[in-house]
Amino acid sequence: MNGPATGGPGRATGVVPEAAGAAGTTAGTASGTTEDAALALGDDALVLSHRLAEWAGHAPALEEEVALANLALDLLGQARTLLTMVGDEDRLAFCRQERAFRNVQLVEQPNGDFAHTIARQLYFSTYQELLWEQLAAGDGPFAPLAAKAGPETAYHRDHAVTWTLRLGDGTRLSRERMQRAVDALWRYTGELTRPVAGLAGVDWAALAAGWAERVGATLRAATLTVPEAPARAVWSAGGGRQGIHTEPFGRLLAEMQHLHRSHPGARW
Amino acid sequence: MVSEGRTTAGTPADEVAGAPAEAPGAPAKLTEGAQGVQVTEAAQVTQGAQVTEATEAARLRAVAAAVPDPELPVIGLGDLGVLRGLRLLGAGRVEVELTPTYTGCPAVEAMAGEVRRALLAAGAAEVEVRRVLAPPWSTDDITAEGRRRLAAAGIAPPRPLGRAPVTVPLLPGPPGEEHPVRCPRCGAADTELISRFSATPCTALRRCARCAEPFDQVKER
Numbered sequence: 056m057n058g059p060a061t062g063g064p065g066r067a068t069g070v071v072p073e074a075a076g077a078a079g080t081t082a083g084t085a086s087g088t089t090e091d092a093a094l095a096l097g098d099d100a101l102v103l104s105h106r107l108a109e110w111a112g113h114a115p116a117l118e119e120e121v122a123l124a125n126l127a128l129d130l131l132g133q134a135r136t137l138l139t140m141v142g143d144e145d146r147l148a149f150c151r152q153e154r155a156f157r158n159v160q161l162v163e164q165p166n167g168d169f170a171h172t173i174a175r176q177l178y179f180s181t182y183q184e185l186l187w188e189q190l191a192a193g194d195g196p197f198a199p200l201a202a203k204a205g206p207e208t209a210y211h212r213d214h215a216v217t218w219t220l221r222l223g224d225g226t227r228l229s230r231e232r233m234q235r236a237v238d239a240l241w242r243y244t245g246e247l248t249r250p251v252a253g254l255a256g257v258d259w260a261a262l263a264a265g266w267a268e269r270v271g272a273t274l275r276a277a278t279l280t281v282p283e284a285p286a287r288a289v290w291s292a293g294g295g296r297q298g299i300h301t302e303p304f305g306r307l308l309a310e311m312q313h314l315h316r317s318h319p320g321a322r323w
Numbered sequence: 324m325v326s327e328g329r330t331t332a333g334t335p336a337d338e339v340a341g342a343p344a345e346a347p348g349a350p351a352k353l354t355e356g357a358q359g360v361q362v363t364e365a366a367q368v369t370q371g372a373q374v375t376e377a378t379e380a381a382r383l384r385a386v387a388a389a390v391p392d393p394e395l396p397v398i399g400l401g402d403l404g405v406l407r408g409l410r411l412l413g414a415g416r417v418e419v420e421l422t423p424t425y426t427g428c429p430a431v432e433a434m435a436g437e438v439r440r441a442l443l444a445a446g447a448a449e450v451e452v453r454r455v456l457a458p459p460w461s462t463d464d465i466t467a468e469g470r471r472r473l474a475a476a477g478i479a480p481p482r483p484l485g486r487a488p489v490t491v492p493l494l495p496g497p498p499g500e501e502h503p504v505r506c507p508r509c510g511a512a513d514t515e516l517i518s519r520f521s522a523t524p525c526t527a528l529r530r531c532a533r534c535a536e537p538f539d540q541v542k543e544r
Contacts, residue, residue, distance in 0.1 A: 118528065122520035129524065132427025136456070199457035204426050206459075206544040210519055 087252025089196050090141045091157075095251050095296055096186075096197070097137030098158035101148055102304075103179060104130035105311050109166055122214060126176070129207045136200050149315035153298075153305055160295040161243035163304040170222055170229070170236035176215035177273060178240060182247040184208045185265045186257065193256040216273050223277025234279050241282040244270075246295055376411055384409045386445045387419055393433040394523045395541075397476040400434060404464025407455055415448025422460045425524035462525075462543050479507045479514075479529065479540035504540050506531035514538075 107127035114120035138144040161179060166172045187208055190201035222233040248263035274281050294300070314321065387409055388401025400406045400421070407420035419438055423431045435452040442450045462481035465473075470480035482502045503512035511533035519542065521528040526539040 118518040118520070121522070121528075122518055125520040125524055128427040128429065129425060130427065132423070132425065136426065199459075200426070203423075203456045203459040207425060207524075210542075214519065 089253055092251050092253035093137045093140040095157040097134050098156045099162050100130040100137065101134035102158045103162035104134060105307060106166060115169055126211055133204050149312045153300055153308055155298060158295050159246045160301050161240065161247065163300060163307060164240060164243060165303045167236065168232060170232040173215055173218040173222065174236035174240045177219050177270060178244050180208055180211035180215050181266055181269050184212050185262050189257050195256050219273055220277045223279040237274060237279055238282050380409060380411050383417060383442055383445060383447060386441050387438050390437045390441050393430040397472045398469045402466045402469030405460060417442055417447040417450050419450065419452045420455045421452055422455050424460050428524055462541055473541060474507045477507050477538055479504050479538055481541040481543045484543050504529060506534060507538055508536050509534040
């Protein structure tokens with residue numbers, strides 16, 4: 056893979072762990088440390104939490120406003136637990152540069168219309184639910200969090216499935232927009248089932264199969280077409296885990312980090 | 324959003340503190356006394372050789388258990404099942420273990436602060452609050468007394484899980500008929516889900532078909 060070293064912009068912050076080992080190799084559990092894995096999973100949760108929080112004040116209904124904030128809150132809790140395994144959570148969240156983040160590219164994608172947000176939720180929560188199931192069954196360093204977060208993620212997926220059915224099997228317009236969202240984000244899903252460096256005890260082939268089965272069943276039930284295009288576009292394969300991000304991510308970070316960077320250590 | 328429970332709770336702290344669910348006989352009144360009284364009683368405790376360490380731990384545990392939940396103040400942390408343990412480390416130092424209901428529950432920090440304050444007021448010299456995740460909190464950890472208090476405040480308590488993992492159906496179907504969520508106001512079994520997400524991470528929003536009142540339910544996990 057073309058993963059760059061993280062020694063560049065990130066090193067200046069002094070809190071950037073080194074590149075997540077051979078994140079792009081095909082080994083079942085690629086080499087890496089527990090901290091590498093915690094950073095990758097923590098960044099997933101943190102970045103998606105921030106994206107969902109952007110809906111505050113813009114959701115289509117009051118109940119949905121509350122629902123999205125709840126999802127964001129669960130993810131923020133996961134992020135805090137995971138980043139604390141690596142170092143100071145605030146420094147990691149607010150002082151790293153773009154290339155030092157290890158989240159998958161899916162979670163940084165803009166909210167788009169509501170259908171895009173729901174498609175992103177469907178893809179990610181299905182992946183996370185399967186991951187927590189596997190990790191909770193083991194006795195590794197992520198087992199306690201996985202057991203804790205699993206039931207929460209089940210609610211996240213239920214939320215996404217319910218909306219996918221309602222929009223997909225809805226009006227002509229809602230179906231059209233849901234299909235557009237499902238198609239647009241499909242290219243980012245290949246990265247979800249690639250081995251995470253330092254994360255032992257995960258059967259990635261089983262995870263990929265489970266993901267395809269669950270997502271496929273939901274899309275078909277919603278009368279949507281399961282995309283046939285390869286889920287792993289060449290240019291995005293494994294990119295996020297190696298610090299390569301898409302353009303919208305820079306703007307997300309600018310908003311998320313600007314207060315802390317402008318007023319270091321500010322509290323209220 | 325202010326839940327029904329909060330507005331009808333009256334003076335929840337006193338109510339909860341007056342009836343500690345754990346450690347029978349423990350003087351939970353220490354948390355509500357005037358400063359001078361607290362100091363006097365704390366001094367008695369430290370000088371009394373007849374007070375065994377176990378009794379003292381039980382007393383302090385009752386104090387911590389009686390601290391109201393910041394978001395559902397009708398229920399104490401003990402009845403909510405988030406107070407996992409309390410140990411005396413010697414020389415008045417106390418270690419408390421709290422577990423969050425939800426991973427991202429923002430109330431955990433407030434809980435830790437309240438527990439620290441209550442224990443210091445009850446005579447502890449130093450309090451360390453630890454956050455533990457395993458085993459994960461379940462709604463089955465809410466005591467019978469806790470369920471009664473929730474229901475009395477208009478919040479439907481969770482149905483028992485029996486430690487079975489939460490399975491959310493892939494395709495939403497009709498709710499389970501054998502264990503309906505009953506309206507905490509009129510008791511009707513005919514209630515419907517408005518949203519799985521409500522004012523706090525641990526509650527869902529429902530509506531009663533008979534009395535038409537919306538209400539929160541602590542959702543099972």
